[in-house]
Amino acid sequence: xxxxxxxxxxxxxxxxxxxxxxxxxxxxxxxxxxxxxxxxxxxxxxxxxxxxxxxxxxxxxxxxxxxxxxxxxxxxxxxxxxxxxxxxxxxxxxxxxxxxxxxxxxxxxxxxxxxxxxxxxxxxxxxxxxxxxxxxxxxxxxxxxxxxxxxxxxxxxxxxxxxxxxxxxxxxxxxxxxxxxxxxxxxxxxxxxxxxxxxxxxxxxxxxxxxxxxxxxxxxxxxxxxxxxxxxxxxxxxxxxxxxxxxxxxxxxxxxxxxxxxxxxxxxxxxxxxxxxxxxxxxxxxxxxxxxxxxxxxxxxxxxxxxxxxxxxxxxxxxxxxxxxxxxxxxxxxxxxxxxxxxxxxxxxxxxxxxxxxxxxxxxxxxxxxxxxxxxxxxxxxxxxxxxxxxxxxxxxx
Amino acid sequence: xxxxxxxxxxxxxxxxxxxxxxxxxxxxxxxxxxxxxxxxxxxxxxxxxxxxxxxxxxxxxxxxxxxxxxxxxxxxxxxxxxxxxxxxxxxxxxxxxxxxxxxxxxxxxxxxxxxxxxxxxxxxxxxxxxxxxxxxxxxxxxxxxxxxxxxxxxxxxxxxxxxxxxxxxxxxxxxxxxxxxxxxxxxxxxxxxxxxxxxxxxxxxxxxxxxxxxxxxxxxxxxxxxxxxxxxxxxxxxxxxxxxxxxxxxxxxxxxxxxxxxxxxxxxxxxxxxxxxxxxxxxxxxxxxxxxxxxxxxxxxxxxxxxxxxxxxxxxxxxxxxxxxxxxxxxxxxxxxxxxxxxxx
Numbered sequence: 001x002x003x004x005x006x007x008x009x010x011x012x013x014x015x016x017x018x019x020x021x022x023x024x025x026x027x028x029x030x031x032x033x034x035x036x037x038x039x040x041x042x043x044x045x046x047x048x049x050x051x052x053x054x055x056x057x058x059x060x061x062x063x064x065x066x067x068x069x070x071x072x073x074x075x076x077x078x079x080x081x082x083x084x085x086x087x088x089x090x091x092x093x094x095x096x097x098x099x100x101x102x103x104x105x106x107x108x109x110x111x112x113x114x115x116x117x118x119x120x121x122x123x124x125x126x127x128x129x130x131x132x133x134x135x136x137x138x139x140x141x142x143x144x145x146x147x148x149x150x151x152x153x154x155x156x157x158x159x160x161x162x163x164x165x166x167x168x169x170x171x172x173x174x175x176x177x178x179x180x181x182x183x184x185x186x187x188x189x190x191x192x193x194x195x196x197x198x199x200x201x202x203x204x205x206x207x208x209x210x211x212x213x214x215x216x217x218x219x220x221x222x223x224x225x226x227x228x229x230x231x232x233x234x235x236x237x238x239x240x241x242x243x244x245x246x247x248x249x250x251x252x253x254x255x256x257x258x259x260x261x262x263x264x265x266x267x268x269x270x271x272x273x274x275x276x277x278x279x280x281x282x283x284x285x286x287x288x289x290x291x292x293x294x295x296x297x298x299x300x301x302x303x304x305x306x307x308x309x310x311x312x313x314x315x316x317x318x319x320x321x322x323x324x325x326x327x328x329x330x331x332x333x334x335x336x337x338x339x340x341x342x343x344x345x346x347x348x349x350x351x352x353x354x355x356x357x358x359x360x361x362x363x364x365x366x367x368x369x370x371x372x373x374x375x376x377x378x379x380x381x382x383x384x385x386x387x388x389x390x391x392x393x394x395x396x397x398x
Numbered sequence: 399x400x401x402x403x404x405x406x407x408x409x410x411x412x413x414x415x416x417x418x419x420x421x422x423x424x425x426x427x428x429x430x431x432x433x434x435x436x437x438x439x440x441x442x443x444x445x446x447x448x449x450x451x452x453x454x455x456x457x458x459x460x461x462x463x464x465x466x467x468x469x470x471x472x473x474x475x476x477x478x479x480x481x482x483x484x485x486x487x488x489x490x491x492x493x494x495x496x497x498x499x500x501x502x503x504x505x506x507x508x509x510x511x512x513x514x515x516x517x518x519x520x521x522x523x524x525x526x527x528x529x530x531x532x533x534x535x536x537x538x539x540x541x542x543x544x545x546x547x548x549x550x551x552x553x554x555x556x557x558x559x560x561x562x563x564x565x566x567x568x569x570x571x572x573x574x575x576x577x578x579x580x581x582x583x584x585x586x587x588x589x590x591x592x593x594x595x596x597x598x599x600x601x602x603x604x605x606x607x608x609x610x611x612x613x614x615x616x617x618x619x620x621x622x623x624x625x626x627x628x629x630x631x632x633x634x635x636x637x638x639x640x641x642x643x644x645x646x647x648x649x650x651x652x653x654x655x656x657x658x659x660x661x662x663x664x665x666x667x668x669x670x671x672x673x674x675x676x677x678x679x680x681x682x683x684x685x686x687x688x689x690x691x692x693x694x695x696x697x698x699x700x701x702x703x704x705x706x707x708x709x710x711x712x713x714x715x716x717x718x719x720x721x722x723x724x725x726x727x728x729x730x731x732x733x734x735x736x737x738x739x740x741x742x743x
Contacts, residue, residue, distance in 0.1 A: 270671075271684060272703070279459060282452065283460060286430035286431070286462075292439070293438050
């Protein structure tokens with residue numbers, strides 16, 4: 001086991017340290033950490049760390065901490081010990097999860113994958129650089145470790161924690177759940193998710209060229225930043241409008257703008273990914289789910305589906321975009337289920353979106369956000385109010 | 399009789415006609431294949447290179463066959479590195495053709511008579527059911543081209559010197575066949591033969607399998623030939639390249655070594671992995687293999703996940719294209735929130 005952050009020592013040992021909800025020592029640490037992330041050199045190298053720095057800016061920290069407090073005679077306390085098991089490949093999600101839990105005053109152990117690279121390494125360097133001037137309680141209560149296949153350690157941390165946070169999809173949840181928790185503890189799980197995009201056909205046709213371009217730029221960030229494989233990355237694009245001819249035109253315009261943006265950004269996919277996408281696209285055609293396939297370049301693969309019911313829920317490659325046409329948002333409601341997380345949109349009236357959100361009736365979809373905001377982490381995630389999950393309540397009646 | 403006779407122009411004219419007909423044949427009989435081609439907008443091909451290729455991995459994810467269920471005579475499987483398995487459906491005619499054409503290809507270098515044969519492997523692989531499908535099937539398939547077989551390794555995988563010595567005493571004075579996977583030939587046959595001064599000068603080695611394990615030991619194809627020739631007398635050797643998805647078609651190394659050649663019923667196209675255009679001589683790319691043998695499944699035009707390079711056209715031991723295999727394309731891996739936990743549990 002390797003300590004990546006915090007004071008080395010017995011992870012599951014009892015601790016005399018106490019942090020409060022919104023503890024000033026944590027707020028101070030996170031603010032200075034955020035400032036380092038927003039340094040131009042860092043943000044240029046890893047744009048996603050800029051987003052993280054922005055999320056951890058002092059104003060946002062105090063807003064989130066404020067939401068944890070209550071004005072009635074109810075006391076809000078840290079939940080206690082939290083064990084985080086983030087995914088290996090999304091470099092920054094562990095920081096959001098950990099930072100909110102730290103802000104809630106919890107003692108945290110984060111298991112960092114040995115495969116972590118790139119932005120995750122920068123995050124760890126920055127965290128350690130911030131630790132030097134921090135209150136020593138931070139290092140004693142906040143620990144990040146990397147360890148290989150060690151069921152005994154996972155079991156010990158599972159028995160130690162009051163809350164276990166499992167990212168990484170269904171297989172991760174199933175694997176970690178083999179280790180029992182204390183009777184009073186529970187899991188916060190982030191299973192496999194699917195995310196969608198919806199384009200209003202009349203909305204697109206009414207938008208001026210600048211607005212269309214901004215929409216495509218936002219969408220391309222959403223799709224390409226994590227190889228379209230993050231739980232919030234949009235995959236199938238629903239073309240919403242009564243006119244099939246208009247939908248085809250919008251699809252073509254959208255794809256051609258997307259192709260331009262991808263070239264401008266210098267985003268490409270390697271040969272293996274291009275082959276992977278062919279295999280998946282051909283599979284959709286073979287089953288009859290896809291009627292046309294287009295491979296305008298390796299970075300963009302377009303698939304026209306027969307309808308929203310056949311939209312694939314598994315990852316089919318970086319830069320692979322199935323399209324399905326429906327007359328109205330209401331027609332998408334039956335196709336949505338509990339696996340569906342983010343629904344990003346362009347060109348709809350607020351009333352249309354409200355009607356859609358209401359019609360979903362909880363059957364699925366956790367976030368409905370504009371193009372460009374799909375990956376923007378928020379304290380409410382996967383349907384959980386995280387600050388609430390990371391705290392516990394003591395009520396008082398006098 | 400040789401199946402390495404056609405110069406590139408005649409070959410392409412012939413293949414263009416036959417493969418175009420095969421494309422129509424499969425479209426009419428395999429609905430999945432027809433849907434893929436329709437969705438891709440394919441109508442007809444002006445050249446062999448224009449024919450629509452299928453990624454070879456598709457045979458691991460889809461059932462693709464052009465014969466009714468009751469005419470399936472044999473289902474071949476290959477285990478890939480990821481655990482997925484290709485399933486290749488043969489009817490009686492296709493099974494017979496592939497055996498006949500593989501035989502004809504090998505006869506070009508072995509002659510018409512069945513030769514005494516050393517298998518550079520262990521009889522043990524036939525017992526291990528897990529490794530049987532890949533390695534065992536390959537060895538058994540080749541074993542039919544020889545007689546009076548000797549195994550170079552005993553059941554436990556250790557070199558069987560008495561077996562080799564006995565074989566050479568009996569057959570070493572006449573031409574004999576040696577078959578094995580390249581790295582096994584190197585590790586287990588070459589080392590034993592050179593150490594004990596075995597005379598393999600009448601042998602003809604047919605070997606296959608990647609060079610990766612040997613490159614790791616700093617043994618290049620040139621070094622492999624040189625050391626075998628100098629230390630064991632073995633001078634006739636032919637590497638080959640082939641895959642279960644195009645069973646019966648092998649691309650065989652010429653007598654002077656170095657390049658692989660295409661039999662008359664097959665060809666290769668090296669593709670640029672960004673533009674997918676055909677690469678000129680000397681430019682590496684992905685290897686597409688075409689063959690007229692797959693009649694019972696649409697595997698006549700396949701994009702492999704192997705990297706290769708064209709070494710020349712109509713300028714080598716045999717007519718047509720000659721090429722080298724450079725290695726394997728690494729598997730595409732997702733980042734993402736999911737599928738990331740394999741390392742732990």
